[in-house]
Amino acid sequence: MSFVGLSPEEERTMLARIGVERFEDLLEAVPAELRQRQPLPVAGPLSEIEQRRQFGAWSRMNHADRAVSFMGGGIYDHYIPAAVNALAMRSEFATAYTPYQPEVAQGTLTAIFEFQSMIAELAGMEVANASLYDGATATVEAALLARHHTGRARVLASASLHPHTLEVLRTYLGAERVAVIAAPEGVSDAAALERALAPDVACVIYAQPSFFGLVERPDALHRAAHAAGALAIAACDPIALVVLEPPGAQNADGSAGADIVVGEGQSLGNAPTLGGPALGFFACRQALVRRMPGRLAAETVDRHGRRGFVLTLQTREQHIRREKATSNICTNQGLLALRATIHMGLLGREGMREVAELCIQKTHHAARLAAAIPGYALAYPGPFVREFALDCPVEAARVIAAARADGILPGVDLGQFRPEWKRRLLVAVTEQRSAAEIERWAAVLKRAGGKA
Amino acid sequence: MKLERRLLIEQGGPGHRGPRLPACDVPALPLAELLPGARLRGTLAFPQVSEPEVVRHFIELSAMNHHIDRGFYPLGSCTMKHNPKINDELAALPGFALDHPLAGEQASQGSLRVIRELERALLAITGFAAITTQPAAGAQGEMTALLMIRAHHRGRGEGERRTRVIVPDSAHGTNPASVNLVGYEAVTIPSAEQATVDLEALGHALGPDTAAVMLTVPNTLGLFEPRILEVTKLAHEAGAQVYMDGANMNALVGLVRPADLGFDCMHLNLHKTFSTPHGGGGPGAGPVAVAAHLEPFLPAPVLREVDGTLHLDCDRPQSIGRVHGYHGNFGILVRALAYILGLGPAGLTAVSRTAILNANYLMRRLKDSYELPHDAACMHEFVLSGRGLRRYGVRTLDVAKRLLDFGVHAPTVYFPLIVEEALMIEPTETETLDRLEHFAAAMERIAVEAAENPQLLRDAPHSTPSSRLDEGRAARELKLRWGRPAAGRETPAPEPARR
Secondary structure (H helix, E strand, O other): OOOOOOOHHHHHHHHHHHOOOOHHHHHOOOOHEEEOOOOOOOOOOOHHHHHHHHHHHHHHHHHHOEEEEOOOOOOOOOOOHHHHHHHHOOOHOOOOOOOHHHHHHHHHHHHHHHHHHHHHHEEEEEEEEEEEHHHHHHHHHHHHHHHHOOOOOOEEEEEOOOOHHHHHHOOOOOOOOHHEEOOOOOOOOOOHHHHHHOOOOOEEEEOOOOOEEOOOOOOOHHHHHHHHEEEEEEEEEEHHHEEOOOOOOOOOOOOOOOOOOEEOOOOOOOOHHHHHOOEEEEOOOOOHHHHOOOOOOEEEEEOOEEEEEEEEEEHOOHHHHHHHHHOOOOOOOOOHHHHHHHHHOHHHHHHHHHHHHHHHHHHHHHHHHOOOOOOOOOOOOEEEOOEEEOOOOOOOHHHHHHOOOOEEEEOOEEHHOOHHHHHEEOOOOOOOHHHHHHHHHHHHHHHHHOOO | OOOOOOOHHOOOOOOOOOOOOOOOOOOOOOOHHHHHOOEEOOOOOOOOOHHHHHHHHHHHHHEOOOOOOOOOOEEEEOOOOOHHHHHHHHOOHHHHOOOOOOOOOHHHHHHHHHHHHHHHHHHHHOOEEEEEEEOOOOHHHHHHHHHHHHHHHOOOOOOOOOOOOEHHHEOOOHHEEEHHHOOOEEEEEEEOOOOOOOOHHHHHHOOOOEEEEEEEEEOOOOOOOOOOOHHHHHHOOOOOOEEEEEOOHHHOOEEOOOHHHOOOOOEEEEOOOOOOOOOOOOOOOOOOEOOOOHHHOOOHHHHHHHHEEEEOOOOOOOOOOOOOOOOHHHHHHHHHHHHHHHHHHHHHHHHHHHHHHHHHHHHHHHHHOOOOOOOOOOOEEEEEEEEEHHHHHHOOOHHHHHHHHOOOOOOOOOOOOOOEEEEOOOOOOOOHHHHHHHHHHHHHHHHHHHHHHHHHHHHHOOOOOOOOHHHHHHHHHOOOOOOOOOOOOOOOOOOOOOO
16 A cells, blocks of 8 residues: 555554554544444546546547537637646645745745735725635625624625525525525616615625626626615626726726626636536625635734745634624635636736636627527627527427537527526637637538527 | 736736626616615726736746645645646536525525435434534534534523533634534633543543534544544533534545434534535535434524425424525536545545545654654644744744645644644645655655754745745734725724723
């Protein structure tokens, strides 16, 4: 057995030095009837060669790596520069623990500080934390913060949020405390949200862009929430934030924008991987920082006056405050946040902008091609970023089945969320898609639609 | 002369950039035309640095980290074991890495098969009837299980009255925090002499309002509860559910099945027991295994197999709902299954045996240099107290900082709370006898230094990339990002309307 650190001879030596005869003597506290006598009924051991064969076979049962992806809905097929993988998979980052001893964790802590800086900049916010599990749970944590801050119980959520985010909100808060306000145009209905605001509402939550890729114009939402004493929370796509005015910025009339900006950061240098591990991000106003969930890195100095970074405000956290903590969060998504930091640092000011603009141009090109095919139409009229909902002349499942032979994943079947959407595809086009691939995609739509 | 360490934003500048992107090969229109009515942002104040300098920056950062591939990492309750490299490669196979969570069952049969096989293995290891792999971390697993427990009580018409959860004072902080998160009230009970559950205190605390009892096995002192069957029986007689915090499962794999101890449910930390890399603080994964009576409440969707095809079953009327945006931390699940299959039945048991042997060996080695508050055979970890060094003006924190000078990471300190000046040490099965001896020698030498030259410890560490950092200043100044927010941007958060 090469995995454990001891040879049988060393084991005997150690048992002798401990002063017991057999290993079982160390288990005296475990009642004999509770000890396992049979070997575990699990397969293995497999050598690396056998593991590679077995997992390789399983991985090839998925369609993903043989298909050109137009998939979105929160998880996207963006390019990951080679340097991201090369740097992030280094043992120094991957096999370190939470930076509890900052003197030997300056690598991790500095990277977290840089992550916080860039996320805060993207969000137009004063502060950001070291990351949370995913976009859905980051939205939940924002709602919980709003409840603590306002002392109010209910939250208003726009139906234009990701359906799974709405589900996770209901799981955590209880369905009776989450009022979902219909979004007939695919974006938040500001008037309906304003009417639903009541003295027991802690926050208004909307998506930027909406689940259907549409651009929100959130100024009215921010003003209405604030007038009612509620917080405004935006669940955002980071690529859209590269070009759109961030929700944390002031409204056009100079009034306050959103109070908390959260989102799913998979697009920033992380592979889709069936949607997990993902990367929740969380940014807010400095005034809310003491209620913030999760880890925070801060700048300080060491004994020699040299700059360094530490985890701070740990009195918010569960390992100090126990039941009075702001959240039960213990981990962050450290390695994914590191990948995002390298990704954003590498692409930088120009590269990030180019990625976002390529996505927008290609998505609009694809939408124009699709809308010209008989039977297809955009589901919503509003402006969109790198994703759009497409109404098909046949069930979306048929389009997907037809596309398989061409090696194309043509979009997300929205019928999985609501039966009335079963003819609707959610189509995302990233900077990776070439004009030729988009042409092939349009040809598949045409063929599948023609069988109606 | 060395260049001063600089942040990315302090490097490069206009004219510097990283990798190029392809030119736009579709007809392009001005953004203002494509996004009518949208407010567009001005400059994004991101770094402008060339690829070689970005690479050097992160390599420079990496060199400042301690990590398990470099050396000993005896953080108690964190299970810093070797992370087999093959597991990372398998998780990165394109078929897994590119799999999209909304592509549908048919497109993801391979991923679902991995989850299925992992479910089977974890059920075999824990002895439970059903499992969810959706929770993204142990703390989320705790919350998931507590929601299922509440659904169970509600189903029996006892949801209203059962509102309290009993947690021993030795528990991890996430336990009471999770209790609070789901709206229950945490009731802390003191531990008995040997840091095990005080049956009398438990009996007093249990009542018709008890929803659950949360226990860590082995407990945070590394001790197995010898009367665990009495504990779970007592709780069940009061109508409570019993939850096991599985953070310390590395002591039990192949030796004891938690379901046999009378527990109703538990979480596992795949990033501890099952070797997935900690990544500087995550990602982890916290599957929750349950007894049959809790199965209807599992988060949706639940994996179901029909004629060899795997389905995501969302038709679960009693489910507590989703706890993750997609299917949990799948990339971590791949690694955990690879670990299990790589070791096989005998290998898995050998891991727990070796972890226990290493901990007991170190405990014997160190009990004369430091105080051992609970002198009994331990499981995978043990707790020493540094209170004897106080007479030299030395705290446990100083011992921890001095250890860094010996190229090993410090143990977990000041936890569990029930031991003064605690040093919680978990060597794991990874360590060789040489490494254990080196650590013991360092600890012994530090105990001598405490008496002879206490200032050396108070000033430690001396050989690390940074010397001791001023945490107080960090909290006072709260500089949480580079640069300064532009003037006028610091608007106060709105206050709730006064009623």
